[in-house]
Amino acid sequence: MIIFPILILISFVLYIYYKVMIVRSNDPLTQEYLNSKSKLFLGSFIFFFGINQYVFYQTKLSLFVGLVFITLGIFQAQQGWKASKHYRAEFQKHRTSPQS
Template identity: 90%
Template sequence: MIIFPILILVSFVLYIYYKVMIIRSTDPLTQEYLNSKAKLFLGSFIFFFGINQYVFYQTKLSLFIGIVFIALGIFQARLGWKASKHYQAEYQKHRTSPQS
């Protein structure tokens, strides 16, 4: 299955992209938002990596390791998703408020 390596690669590239964008940004709110997006893609990377390892090897050991990776990936992606939604709303408030 070629789809999982492609998803792993895309997730990893987007993770690196958002981490680089954090360095380039100077606004702390934007940095937090970009960090939450990076966490989301890190979680998807770990999730797809866990699935790929079980599909590739199909042993009991890879099943247990894959379950751990899938659980950690879901946990990380969920935290990134929640933080992303929070900071997106805060960013919208910040952009619409009058500047002093």
């Protein structure tokens, strides 16, 4: 199954990308938005890693470790998704408002 390592790699690269973009940004609202996006990709990284862990080893221990990773990944991705939706709306309001 080559798909899970590819998804893990893509998720990790996007997580690092958004973390670097946070450092490059000066606007606090933009930083919060980018941080929420990075949380989303961190959650997907942990989720896919948990699935890959079980598919690769297929033991009881890897099942338990995989279930913990899947649960944490879903929780992290869900929190990142909610924050991303919130900050996306705030970011759109900030962009469309007239600058003083």
